[in-house]
Amino acid sequence: MVKVPDTSTPFFEYAPAPESRSIVDIKPSYGLFIDGEFVDGHGKSFKTISPSTEEVLAEVAEADEADVDLAVKAARRAYTRVWSRMPGSERAKYLFRIARLIQERGRELAVLESIDNGKPIKESRDVDIPTVAAHFFYYAGWADKLEHAGLGANPQAHGVAGQVIPWNFPLLMLAWKVAPALAAGNTVVLKPAETTPLTALLFAEICQQADLPPGVVNIVTGAGATGQAIVSHPDVDKVAFTGSTEVGKAIARAVAGTRKKVTLELGGKAxxxxxxxxxxxxxxxxxxxxxxxxxxxxxxxxxxxxxxxxxxxxxxxxxxxxxxxxxxxxxxxxxxxxxxxxxxxxxxxxxxxxxxxxxxxxxxxxxxxxxxxxxxxxxxxxxxxxxxxxxxxxxxxxxxxxxxxxxxxxxxxxxxxxxxxxxxxxxxxxxxxxxxxxxxxxxxxxxxxxxxxNTFNKFDPTSPFGGYKESGYGREGGLPGLAAYLKGADA
Amino acid sequence: MARIDVKKTYKLYIGGAFPRSESGRTYLVNDAKGALMANASQASRKDARDAVVAARKAFGGWSGRTAYNRGQVVYRIAEVLEGRRDQFVAELRASEGVSASKANTAVDAAIDRLVWYAGWADKITQVVGTANPVAGPYFNISSPEPTGVVAVVAPRGPLLGLVSVVAPIITTGNTCVVIASEPHPLTAITLGEVMATSDLPGGVVNVLTGSAAEVAPWLASHMDVNGLDLTGVEDPALATSLEEAAADNLKRVRRAPLVEVDWLATPGTDRMTDWLETKTVWHPIGI
Missing domain, CATH: 3.40.309.10 (Aldehyde Dehydrogenase; Chain A, domain 2)
Known part of the structure; x- marks a missing residue:
């Protein structure tokens, strides 16, 4: 038996060791990223704050149905005219570029993530952002090898993927959604969570730096109504959601009777x-x-x-x-x-x-x-x-x-x-x-x-992640994570 | 004087037994010429619930069998069906009014389909499972596991269609509750007799006859059902409402096909993978 120490005082005192904020440049306001450009939305805007100080960081546009429609149209155009015609080897190079840019701007992304989300810099710097880059690297390599994925000789993308992600790992959840979708040949409309939009908007800038063709990635910020508009848009072929089981069930109901493919990564009580x-x-x-x-x-x-x-x-x-x-x-x-x-x-x-x-x-x-x-x-x-x-x-x-x-x-x-x-x-x-x-x-x-x-909370791009029962269906990561963005043999 | 033949009473197949519907209801089943074939049991909500209980009870044991053993049992169903092929040919000819050659083709294909799936039992894990080269000192492997209890609305094809939807579900270690084709329920119950004598544990397959529109909603909203196969649902409004009900506990749903399925064609693996979950296990590597 160990003796319980006096826990009323900490063992060590630490001097403050703050990471510099100067590496990030937060703009006072952000628009929507549609068809390769930042545009003003039709709707209102909302504030994103730093949860550790309650300081207002920026005003962000709230996409309404018309904005979402524009984003889906841009994604459809990019899919039909560019992305679905491009050889996988070329798609791969775009994804590799993005992975490299994420590494290059890793510290900036980590600091911004910690400011907007509230998570420790130790974690955003050593876990979130490196894993984001690793995801893009992993799926980049799949883009020209889809015929080896076990889904037949010439597996096809779904088309336009509508993706809604949560606030707990903002950029990592984006990577889990965007990397496999693009590798498989889909284009995307993604909504980051309303409390953590900033790294997704910086990612949009990275897409510009990578010269990604306009419309392949569209980022629309907003809250639940924006997400609903994406999920129920008739020209979205595939829905991917990470978030609460309650919203996951609502999405499963909303797509009933359509031919939309769905993956849901929901709650847990491990x-x-x-x-x-x-x-x-x-x-x-x-x-x-x-x-x-x-x-x-x-x-x-x-x-x-x-x-x-x-x-x-x-x-x-x-x-x-x-x-x-x-x-x-x-x-x-x-x-x-x-x-x-x-x-x-x-x-x-x-x-x-x-x-x-x-x-x-x-x-x-x-x-x-x-x-x-x-x-x-x-x-x-x-x-x-x-x-x-x-x-x-x-x-x-x-x-x-x-x-x-x-x-x-x-x-x-x-x-x-x-x-x-x-x-x-x-x-x-x-x-x-x-x-x-x-x-x-x-x-x-x-x-x-x-x-x-004998371990816990380990994640890797090669390792499938997802739930049984009411924790959702479909997998992200690994080969199953790629298959989720390709039409199966039953298509 | 001609011998009076002994007619069979067609009941339900639940938990390895052949009970009547607790509701006491039956409905008339006529042959292709409109003559009475039999009174089939008309399953109720209570029968559906009993069937789910039986399927859940059977799940632990059946999913715990080795893949080799499940393959052997499914192969055994094919063997017993082969031995009773004449009976099935006669039933198909009478109920559907098809020619002898068509009936023979359907029975042959149903037997061959069972053999095909039997062979899959110990291979699907190797085809869809993955060893994952994670960036760290960890052993990491993903394997498929059965989803659980699957409710099925079977397609019209009274034998081949039924076998084609049920075999992939049980081969992968799931258990199921099947609503047989409403106009052709008798062959499904005769198939139940085949399964009951094929070393298939009671409850792995449960067959209900009656109205899909009446019974399926209870299965779609049942909180102890994990998957819903809508292959046999022909009414789009019913399919939508069943899919909506399935969302209550996030059942995995296989939607009704857009075009009529050619049941004679060799299937893909999707009817198996639809009812498989991927489990990933991590362990550190060290000394």
Missing amino acids: ANIVFDDAPVDQAVEGIVNGIFFNQGHVCCAGSRLLVQENVADEVMERLKRRMATLRVGDPLDKNTDVGAINSAEQLAKIRELSDIGEQEVAGAGERWSPACDLPSQGFWFPPTVFTGVTQAHRIAREEVFGPVLSVLTFRTPAEAVEKANNTPYGLSAGVWTDKGSRILWMANHLRAGVVWA
């Missing part, structure tokens, strides 16, 4: 399962990475810790000790581990569910956060853990999408599987054990699209 033979320190790192990475704004976050009963006390003590060392604060500080919550609205949701959780576990467990000073401006929520949680609790069933961990216990592998699968979601799961055969048995029985064994 179990992170720790057995008594797991190396505890590694498992604790995995638990922390699983739920506090990106402020818990991760659809595959390991938000339910299932720990074997006989090691529960030890794991909890070490987890608390580790949580006490997490540095919450300025996203641009290179030492920051946990940044700002993305919006006031999301913060309110996290607070509400956490307050409900506190009532639910009263008497059986506790709500615990390490002592940490939160900035007075901006949207902040401390890393939080709930013990004494049962499967019936809302805190164990609903996606919080914040730095909030629920802890449950189990005795046998069968019980762990039963509890892990007892959710309408099925996006991801984690398993921590030193026994190889048990890892494979667990991996076979967990109904989830990604199983991380």
Whole structure:
């Protein structure tokens, strides 16, 4: 047993180490990127703010139905006249160019992402942006090799892809959508989330720098209504959405009766399962990475810790000790581990569910956060853990999408599987054990699209990602991620 | 004096047994000349729910079988069907009014289709699974797994069409509830007899007869059904409403075909991959 340290004071004091903001040049206002140019929208505009300071960063155009129609028309023209006629080897070179430009402007993109989203620079610089470049590199190479994708001798693109992405990994989600779509020969109309439009607009500039033919990529900013206009536009052939299960269901209803192809990457409530033979320190790192990475704004976050009963006390003590060392604060500080919550609205949701959780576990467990000073401006929520949680609790069933961990216990592998699968979601799961055969048995029985064994929250362009059940359908990444943008043999 | 023949009562096929509809309802099934063939069971909402329960119960065991074993069982269905080919030829001729040669072609093709899919059971994973060369010290592999319980509205072809939609679903480890062709339900129940004697565990295939327009909405909105195959839905308005209902728990939907399917043509792999999920497993590499 380890002794619980005094967690009221941090182990180390750090001097501030802020990344310079001077590398980014945020314009006061942004239009829509349609047919290769920035144009004014017909609709209103909205403000995007920095969630860590609530500073207004820019005014952004809100695309209405007419704007979306223009974007879809541009995409259709580009598809018919240019992109579908271009040899795959030429499409590939455009994508390689984009990948290189992303690498060249990587620091700028990382700083901008951290300012607009609130995520730590450590993460945007070392995870998000490098993975974005890697995605474009990976799919670039597919563009002239589609006949080797296992879909027949001459697989065809769908045409115009309408894509709607969330705010948690703004540019990375763009890359997951745009790279395979373009490689397969589609053109795209993409809507970034209303709270994080800036890196998508910088990406539009990168498309210009790459001399990408006008209309191949169109970026329309806006909120739910703009997304709806894209999804229901009759000339969109393929819809790709990442976001909430609720909106995913609405999209599935909206496309009923059409011939539109759809992929949905939705919510999750992943179990992170720790057995008594797991190396505890590694498992604790995995638990922390699983739920506090990106402020818990991760659809595959390991938000339910299932720990074997006989090691529960030890794991909890070490987890608390580790949580006490997490540095919450300025996203641009290179030492920051946990940044700002993305919006006031999301913060309110996290607070509400956490307050409900506190009532639910009263008497059986506790709500615990390490002592940490939160900035007075901006949207902040401390890393939080709930013990004494049962499967019936809302805190164990609903996606919080914040730095909030629920802890449950189990005795046998069968019980762990039963509890892990007892959710309408099925996006991801984690398993921590030193026994190889048990890892494979667990991996076979967990109904989830990604199983991380003795690791968590790893992503790679070659590795398919996506859910079972109400976590959506279709895969992004790897060969299945390419196939999602090509007509199958049944076409 | 001519012998009085023994007529068969056609019931439903649920959980490996042949129950009547709990509703007690039947409907008249005539042959191609309009003469009475039999009273078929007219399945109800409760029958559909019972069938889903049976399919869910069978899913763990069936999906847990080795691919080799599932292939053997599907091949066994072909063997038993071959042994009863004369009966099926006669049923097809009577119910559809087709020539002996057409009926023979359909039965042959149905048997061959089962053999074709049986061979796929232990190959589809190798064709659609991937080993992923991630940029780091990790073992990373993606394999297909069955989606779960699939509800099917079967096409008109009473034997070949039915076999062509059911075989890919069960070969890949899914279980299903099938609404048989409304005008030609009897062959589907006779096929149930073949499956019941082919080492196919009860509940892997469940056959309902009756009205698709009445029963399919209950399956489309059922929260314990994971997939919906609309191949046999000919009314576009019904197809749309079923697809909408399926969104409630994000069922995987295979839409009705735009053009009539040539069931004699060799199929692609899409009827299998429609009911497969990709599972990706990561593990660090180290010493």
